Amino acid sequence: MTENEMTLALIKTLKEGKKTVFQEIINELQPYDLAQQYQYLPAKHRNKFLLYLSIEQLTYLIVELDQDDQLEVLHKLGTEKSSKVLDLMENDEIASLLTDVDPEKVNELLSEMKQEESEAVQYLMNYPPETAGRIMTDRYVWIPKHYTVHEAVEKLKHFYELAEYLNYIYVIDSEKKLVGVASYKDLLLGKPTDKIEDIMFSRIVKVDVYTDQEEVAKLINRYDFISMPVVEEDGKLVGIITVDDVIDVVIQEANEDIEKLSASGKAIDFNTKPTIAAYRRLPWLILLLFIGLVSGGIISGFEGTLEQVVALAFFMPLIAGMTGNTGTQSLAVVVRGLVSQELNFKQSLKLIFRELLVGIIIGIVCGILIALIAYVWMGNIILGLVVGSSLLATLIIGTLAGTIIPLILYKFKVDPAVASGPLITTINDILSLLIYFGMATMFIARLT
Amino acid sequence: MTENEMTLALIKTLKEGKKTVFQEIINELQPYDLAQQYQYLPAKHRNKFLLYLSIEQLTYLIVELDQDDQLEVLHKLGTEKSSKVLDLMENDEIASLLTDVDPEKVNELLSEMKQEESEAVQYLMNYPPETAGRIMTDRYVWIPKHYTVHEAVEKLKHFYELAEYLNYIYVIDSEKKLVGVASYKDLLLGKPTDKIEDIMFSRIVKVDVYTDQEEVAKLINRYDFISMPVVEEDGKLVGIITVDDVIDVVIQEANEDIEKLSASGKAIDFNTKPTIAAYRRLPWLILLLFIGLVSGGIISGFEGTLEQVVALAFFMPLIAGMTGNTGTQSLAVVVRGLVSQELNFKQSLKLIFRELLVGIIIGIVCGILIALIAYVWMGNIILGLVVGSSLLATLIIGTLAGTIIPLILYKFKVDPAVASGPLITTINDILSLLIYFGMATMFIARLT
Structure with a gap:
């Protein structure tokens, strides 16, 4: 039976009130699949679905659901049933269910549970989120x-x-x-x-x-x-x-690294509501907007240069983009490397030196390439040299910034991944524009 | 004893030739810590270190090392000892050790092993890398x-x-x-x-x-x-x-996602040599260089507009940067969401619709904000309107591109993360510049 056929079969048994056949299908399912079926089910059939499940099956189901759905199911079950389900759940699962829930609601749920279980859960909840105390279980011998x-x-x-x-x-x-x-x-x-x-x-x-x-x-x-x-x-x-x-935990932490590295906003998945997703992403975008304004300010400072040689604008996105990217490349190496390995001072120095060499190599290759292209395109060898040597300088600086800044944050026990969005982008944007327009202004007489 | 003290103690026993004391220290170590000690050890002491270890300890050690170090240790051990170590290693570990090794070297190593073991390893090596057949073990009952x-x-x-x-x-x-x-x-x-x-x-x-x-x-x-x-x-x-x-596998796949999302180059860790790291990163950067040239080409197409209103250049990095970022945000949500959940057609449509709404919300907020700022800064309300409405349009398009493109790739069984570097960045860069300068050109009479 495919998942789809199973959903249809379940709806049929629910409609016809055939609890035995329903149980035969459910008994064959792993908890994850049970939760999938619950989610596939049209909303109008869900109450009866819950009614037909045993307390043990309800516990399997609830453990696999998202927090919002968990709270909804508990609410639908009513006090008596939900208290039985909570008593059967593992304490770390209840602690995770109650994370970030309104304190009043937490007390209400805890009061439904057996004294002993409720105390055990409260004990776990005393530890900060994302610590060993919070995710441990008491089911061991x-x-x-x-x-x-x-x-x-x-x-x-x-x-x-x-x-x-x-x-x-x-x-x-x-x-x-x-x-x-x-x-x-x-x-x-x-x-x-x-x-x-x-x-x-x-x-x-x-x-x-x-x-x-x-x-x-x-x-x-x-x-x-x-x-x-x-x-x-x-x-x-x-x-x-x-x-x-x-x-x-490994998946969650990798997602957090990706969220921070790509500034993609906290904890957004396929089920997040549009307003919440927009709300979580906006801070980064507004920050980027102001960073963009700083870049705009720098460019406006070189308005004179730009007015004389409009062609300088053609290479602006290229230089800023590549500097930003080389910084992100280094940052990703540092952030992910720290997932499985610690670094002492000597190893950090070695890494910085390695990245410096990488920056020099890619700077020389890309610098020569763009100098040639700019020369051929614009027919101005000085413009080619200005663009090429700017790129060489910004790639080296971008690589170093992408390495040194997360290492400094790591040293001070700050998660290095937070560096990405604001710090690296700002610094690399500002430095690359300053270098590029600075060089162009120096050679302005030869460019026009 | 701290790790450092342990290293010093080990060096002392090696220098003084006290094998019994050496073994007492080693016996207390977990395989990972044994490998750490080997790596901390100055190169000149390593041969003796290996000489003092039993075949079983050598096996523990080698399993924890990187591929380069593994091959080096096997070489140092000589044929007799290394064949014994290989016989003790699990087949999936040998298969992983031999991945991407020169075929001649592979045959040499396999020929040292027992017939039966060597055949078992060759059986695993028949399966493509990153499949179940390649990472399975035959140690089960x-x-x-x-x-x-x-x-x-x-x-x-x-x-x-x-x-x-x-x-x-x-x-x-x-x-x-x-x-x-x-x-x-x-x-x-x-x-x-x-x-x-x-x-x-x-x-x-x-x-x-x-x-x-x-x-x-x-x-x-x-x-x-x-x-x-x-x-x-x-x-x-x-x-x-x-x-x-x-x-x-989870860590490796998360790293691969990050490598692709941040275009940071394949498999670079703290120990990668600078030339190799540069070689692995360069393809992305050169690709970005040509993408940057396409943007440059578009800007040069609007040279006339730009010459008349140089201020348009001030907002260029902001619009391109934010469009690129909103695309990456959506992309990250799709790529990481697919790690734990599959999507059917209906769910994909729902996701696209959700992202459209997100794009509209963030577009309106950021668009109004930048329109006001541009108006106040430049004192030109038409410029403000051009910048604001361009940003609104590009943010919506960027969000949709970042959602739809990876979903199409996913549908055709291509890893959606590869979309990031080339596709999303190119498309968003080109579209955002076209929209921005297109709008500006339309209103050029009111801008000057």
């Missing part, structure tokens, strides 16, 4: 270090439902401090009477609750882990972060 | 469907070392076709005498060997899987793809 392998396996069997990924079991001391980790393999290969303490691995890679989620993703990827334990300041184990959440 | 739970658990225990992630066991029929999957949980909760056939899950999510790796990443992320089975055309199980490789 821990054992005291004095346990034997046999006892550990028994506990594992008992909590099987609870543990999302069963590759590791975490070992704690009497103060709940994380002291070791044992893999399932260790348990299988060990003797039942072996002490966990003796077979566990104690050089644990762990993260603090306040660690940035990007850092967590970097570590999990670096060590090829399936999960990563999260501890409080005193070393107390409070949760784990699983690799499936890390993939979401 | 399969069982025939007539097995009982007891037999399955016994086989699992036996092959524990082999299986990278042990959450699933794959079930095949007599022709090696994949017919089901059973989780460890199913095995634990089942009775030892249960038939696997009866407890396995048979609606399997799987991928074909030729599936694009980006698609694999999308599926694994969508269903929160730890691994995904890979089958040949006839349904025969030939490998699995694990989530740790998927994170690498």
Whole structure:
């Protein structure tokens, strides 16, 4: 059955009230596909669709939806059902659902949940967004270090439902401090009477609750882990972060880098409303408008030069465009390189020197090329030289600006990607026009 | 011990020839950290470092290195040791190591390996890069469907070392076709005498060997899987793809999107040599140079208009820059949206309509703003109106171009991100200049 056929079949069962057939179709679906079907369904059938789902199926559904749809579904379910769904959801999922929601609404939803669950969610919500504490889950299995392998396996069997990924079991001391980790393999290969303490691995890679989620993703990827334990300041184990959440983080962080590098506005996807999308993009565009005015101001400062040699205007977009692009190229290398690698001072210097060489090479190639073209086109060798040497200079400067500025931001713990929109574009635009018109003005006698 | 102290300690043991102390330090390291230490080490100590490592440690090390360093280390190890290391490495890792290596060198390396291993690697290398077949591993556990739970658990225990992630066991029929999957949980909760056939899950999510790796990443992320089975055309199980490789794919694909969106040149990282980095970036820049010449040509076509009203040049960078940026904004939304969601025709139309509205809103806001500024600055209301209405028109067109062009490419199965550099920039540059100077020429009598 294709997705489309399935939607039609579901609508048919809903119309005819055949709950059993409906359940047969739904039972075969993965959570993601269930959510897809809900979204394909015409609005008038959705209430009945929700009515026909079990609490467990509703939980699967809601986890896969966008925040707006999640809140809508919870509202449609009414207090009784939605409280059951919330109790079944994982705490990190509820915390993510409640992010940026009106505080009154948050309290209303939390009050519907079991005391214990609600407290656990509130505990997560205390951590800032995009930190380890906020995305961790409490579904893992821990054992005291004095346990034997046999006892550990028994506990594992008992909590099987609870543990999302069963590759590791975490070992704690009497103060709940994380002291070791044992893999399932260790348990299988060990003797039942072996002490966990003796077979566990104690050089644990762990993260603090306040660690940035990007850092967590970097570590999990670096060590090829399936999960990563999260501890409080005193070393107390409070949760784990699983690799499936890390993939979401990697995608989210890549999107944020792209948003910043292309100044494309925050968190706009296919479902964002036009007014909201416009609202999120406008700040960048208005900023660019004023940057454009600065460029305009510089050009107007050289009005005299431009009036004498109007042909100078022909090469203006080329020089500004290429300088901007070479800066963005360097910026992208720095920003994405930092995703998987740290840089110390020596490595930064090496990178700057590398980019300087790159700037010189591309500057010479493009400079000679445009000098020849300008000479042939305009029949003025001085104009060719002015355009060519301006491009050489601006490409070198553009490359360096695109490298050094994000490195300085990185050094001061500011996300280097924010440099793109405002800083690099402004600086490169202004510098390239100043150099170009400056040179042209110097040689104005030979150009006319 | 910090990383730096560790490097110093290692150098000391190497100089003094204390292999036991060296091994004590090394034993505590994760593979990634081992590779870091190798890279921190001054070149003169590296040979001895390699000499002190066991074959297993060398394998851990080599897996974490860049391709250039991998080949260098293999060369340093000599035929005997390097063949042992290659035999221990996973096949997908060897396949990735051999990608884009000189065919002669590939044959040399393969001939050092065991017949069986070498054939397995050659099998993977038959698949095109960035497909499921190329990144899959053969380290998984399969069982025939007539097995009982007891037999399955016994086989699992036996092959524990082999299986990278042990959450699933794959079930095949007599022709090696994949017919089901059973989780460890199913095995634990089942009775030892249960038939696997009866407890396995048979609606399997799987991928074909030729599936694009980006698609694999999308599926694994969508269903929160730890691994995904890979089958040949006839349904025969030939490998699995694990989530740790998927994170690498997600990062790689995000980098490729950024490279294309910012035209920043292919695969440049902190270690790329300056000549190679320049060589990879130059094609884009030279293309941009010719695009810039087209703009120059258009401007020269309006030389008469420009000579009469030089002030028109002041707003040129602003209009071209903002049109280019609004196009990139829309492009980024489309390209990144497609990472996690597919679009059908109806959804595409909805998106185009949404972007049209966005274009109108931002066009009106920015158009009015610049009209007022131009009027106040230049004291000419007609100039203000020309600049403002040009910007309104170009922003709408830029937004639509940035949406429609990648959607058309997507429809024809071309990666929409390639549109950025050449297409969107050219089209938006040319259109914005034509509209701007076209309008100005129409009102030239009122402008002077």
